[in-house]
Structures are given as C-alpha cells and as structure tokens.
Amino acid sequence: MELNTIQPTDGAKHYKRRVGRGIGSGIGKTAGRGHKGQKSRAGGFHKVGFEGGQMPLQRRLPKRGFKSMATPYKAEVRLSDLENLPAEIDVLVLKQAGLVGELARVVRVILSGELTKKVTLKGLIATKGARAAIEAAGGSIA
DSSP: OOGGGOOOOTTSOOOOOOOSSOGGGSSOTTTTSOSSSGGGSTTOOOOTTOBTTBOOHHHHSOOOOOOOTTGGGEEEEEGGGGGGSOSEEOHHHHHHTTSSOTTOOEEEEEOOSOOOSOOEESSOEEOHHHHHHHHHTTOEEO
C-alpha cells in the first residue's frame, strides 16, 4: 500500500446535492421546496413546534410534576439505622455502611424507630423529633 493509492471505499463518499441548478439535475426550478408557502421562501422560518397559529402540542397538553435535579445528592436515614453504627457518625460512615448512596452529600436523620445508644452526628441534618430523640439518649449533633 502506498500513500498515493489510498482512496475511500466505494459508496463511502458521494457528491453534495446541488439544488436549483436546472431541469437536468432533477432538483431544478423549485429545488425540492414544492410550490408557494412559507417554507418555500428564502428566510421562511418558524419556531420549533409552530403549527400555523393553531395551539401547539406542548401548550395543549397538561403540565404535570417536577423532578428535582438535587434528588441524587440528598438522602434520608432512619433513627433506628443509627443503632448498629459506631458512636461518631458522618456521611462517610453512612456510605460505607450502605445506608446512603455514593452521590449523597446532604443526609437528613428522620424520627423513625428507636435509638437507645449515645451517638454523635457530624455534618448531618436531623429533624426536630430526631434531634430530641438523640439528645434524650445522651447523644449530640455537631
């Protein structure tokens, strides 16, 4: 193989269609745009989804719900889940225990279940009820 003999395989390249270059080209006269109308004219532009003044589909359909982009970064932990963890608990400890996902940044402790041992929370948020239960068990939230 030599550099001056290299060429693309058959069918890999084809000529760019040249519209409006006479009747013999097969795409002369109206150049594939049909007859009349906004889309046949130069600069005949309309917005995406425009339906000629009819109420567009995206406005006819009802709007429902909202999906927060922050969801993967938030997590909740039950009070009863803290029972089997060491005395000092932070986000890293919860990730290693498999209680929250790897993407979690903000972790909230909720009042669900019982807590009998003393724990210290670092960098975690606790609801009012969870905070009261932790402090009642002799723990603290830093």
